[in-house]
Amino acid sequence: MKYALVTGSTSGIGLAIASKLLKEGYFVFANYAHNNENAQQAAQVFASISTNYTIVQADMSNLDGILKLCEAVKNQCPHLNYLVLNSYATDKTAFELVTLDNWHHVMDMNVNMPFFLMQQLYDQMAEHGAVVCIGAMMGIHPHAISISYSVSKAALHMLCQSMVKVYAAKRIRINAVCPGFVETPAQSNKAPDHRQRIENKIALQRFAEPDEISDFCYSVLSNSYINGSIIPISGGYDMA
Template sequence: MKYALVTGSTAGIGLAIAKRLLEEGCFVFVNFAHSEENAQAAKKILSTVSSNYAMIKADMSKLEGVNIVGEAVSKLCPQLDYLILNSYVTDKTDFLQVTPEQWQHVMDMNVNMPFFLMQRLYDHMAESGSVVCIGAVMGIYPHAISVSYGVSKAALHMLCRSMVKIYESKKVRINAVCPGFVETPAQAGKAPDHRQRIENKIALHRFAQPKEIADFCFSVLNNGYINGAVIPIDGGYDMA
């Protein structure tokens, strides 16, 4: 059996990835920070597939959360085959009102703690294992609505590429999968006219389904020659 950890995995893309890994016979560590409601809903979904999962409550914007996850994974599995870094936060505060604390929180969640989690789990990664960082097309295209989010995702992409040489001796591959707009709870509150403007910028004229992102992530995790890649999966965003 292969073991996988998916951070931020009780809703949206993370939940879809966790479900796909369960379907493929993996034991999956499912992580959430605060919402017990999301955790219970995720359990109902995942339990229809398999009981081979464990929930870990830990805030992945803090080093304490990294240590909680690292300790649980190290104790409960012999080695980690797949690491999917999906936890993220955004901040749409007006540029002139952004505080240092708000900026730091986004950087901690989206860049700093992924680095320290990889460091914490380095010795526990299986040889020839695989890491996927969930980046974003807004780390490729300028994103003025949330400068901190776009900058943090661009930094995550570079972190991913920088880790290739670190992981080389373990034959661990690492890649960044960069979704565009996806049908997740985070998108549910968009006004219809705002959503239409976004769809007009996508060549396929629709948002992705979480399963489409999960299927692609699983393919990247298991392709033995993809390494150090930053791969958009955005339906042709900014090409329409």
């Protein structure tokens, strides 16, 4: 049996990635922080595909949550083949009102805790395994609406590349996949005119479907030579 962990995987892109891995025959550890309704809906989706999954409630914004998730993984599987770091936070507080707590929360979720999760699971990772960090186009293009999100995703991209040599001894590959705008619940409250402005900046004139992102992530995970890459999948964002 091959094993995979996907953080933040009961809705949106994470749910699509976890479902894809289940379909490919992996035992999947899924994860969520607080939304029990999403977790119940995800369990129904997973159960329609396979019984080879476990959903672990653990908050990925703090070390206690990281340790809780790692303990669950270590207790239930002999090794981990794939790790997908998908949990994230954003903050759209107006620039002049951002507090230190606002800033730290985004940095902890998007940069600091991914580092410590990889540290805790290093021995658990199987040789020739793979890690994908879910980065963002907003870590490539400046994003003033949420500066902390943009900065943290750029930092995650560098963390990903910095980990290449750490993982090299075990022949573990690590890459960052950087989606643009995707049809997820997080995008559902955008005003029609705002959405149209975004679509006008995308060469394909539409948001991505979650399955398009998950299929690409699986390709990156399973390709034996992609390593240390920061890979956009944006439909041609900022190229229209």
